Amino acid sequence: MKIILAAPNFPQPRGNTVTVRRIAAHLEKLGVQTEIVSTTEEVKPLPFGDLVHGFHAFYFYQFMQKLAERPDPYIVTMTGTDLNVDLFHPQKRGGVLSVLREAKAIHVFDEAAKTILLKEAPEFEYKVFPIAQGATGFPPSGLPLEKEAGTFLYVLPAGIRKVKNIPSAISALGKLHKKYPHLRLWLVGPVIEEAEAEIVLDLVERHSGWVCCIGELPHSEMGAVYQQADAVLNTSLSEGQPAAILEAMSYGLPVLVSNVQGNSGMVENGSTGYLYNDEQEFLDYAEQLINDDEARQRLGQRAKQYAAEQHSSIREAEALLKIYKSLLQ
Known part of the structure; x- marks a missing residue:
């Protein structure tokens, strides 16, 4: 199985990049092949994969509009501003709901996020899955800056x-x-x-x-x-x-x-x-x-x-x- 993870602003050091890298690393441990693509860079044909997993509904919607051939199936993870801001924005709400409507599954981080989404779009209840984020570990590393003693x-x-x-x-x-x-x-x-x-x-x-x-x-x-x-x-x-x-x-x-x-x-x-x-x-x-x-x-x-x-x-x-x-x- 190969999963294409599609995230905005990758590989910039933002929350979505941290999330997709963590998920990719642990999917690989489970025997799943992954590839990460950016949804905000120059649009290229998607690489081959069995399924596309998009992160941030509105960015993924914009990305999908530029593709000559849209992926099927795909799922979407709502990561924050798409749920709390874009879903209620007059110019963005339609895009968010459109991309969620065609998704085979919608991933949110907790029950509270699910409640917010279903209040606006109760028809999605059958395909919304709350899954908590995993915690990311770090290898030992140094830092040029050190905290001052006694502070x-x-x-x-x-x-x-x-x-x-x-x-x-x-x-x-x-x-x-x-x-x-x-x-x-x-x-x-x-x-x-x-x-x-x-x-x-x-x-x-x-x-x-x-x-x-x-x-x-x-x-x-x-x-x-x-x-x-x-x-x-x-x-x-x-x-x-x-x-x-x-x-x-x-x-x-x-x-x-x-x-x-x-x-x-x-x-x-x-x-x-x-x-x-x-x-x-x-x-x-x-x-x-x-x-x-x-x-x-x-x-x-x-x-x-x-x-x-x-x-x-x-x-x-x-x-x-x-x-x-x-x-x-």
Whole structure:
């Protein structure tokens, strides 16, 4: 069996690239041949495969419109903005629903995502499959940058774009930094939107004494970042199921994340991390993480246990393979 995995912006270091590479690696362990293609580069005829698995419904829809011959069968994974934004966008909704309608199966990351989709398109119920993302492991690696001794390091792993709401993290932590001058923040991720990058990089320059923008890193080096972090942030306005937060949890790190669908599907407030609704809650939780070693360790241990039990990469691949086989019989 050969599966073509079609993802946007591949091989750029974004969430979809992390997801398809992880799935491909574990499908290969199960004896499945895979090939990854980008849906946002120059369109070429699809390579031969028994089935095409597209990631991000709207990008996949656009890709399909450019193909001389459309694949059949295909399935679609809804990864985040396609579910939470594009599905409700007047100019994009039709494309999203069109590509899902022709799909033989639709993969979402959790039951909450399934509920959102079926509220808008209940006719898809028979072919929607919630399968949790697997956690990605990392080989040992070094990092040119080292955390300063005696500091408390927050890491925010995200590509720089408006939906990630990075300026809010700098602004809020700036208030805490006045009280805790040993606080540090690393931003890790590529520039995706130039206009947002201007705002973020201006803030980084103004707070250069404690904020560092590392920029784009090979995904294999993220393990070295997590090893130095004390806590990991996600300030997104919208999420699917962020791989970076799942990776941080698998490292036993406490996470402080915005209370949006995707984050809330992984993080149980006060148990496996903290969910915040506004800046004051963010500040309260962020300060607690700095001051309460016991709470930080407890959250990290529970997060690691949750990631191991609920986000097995091999179980993710096995569940997808079961769908592939059922469609090809």
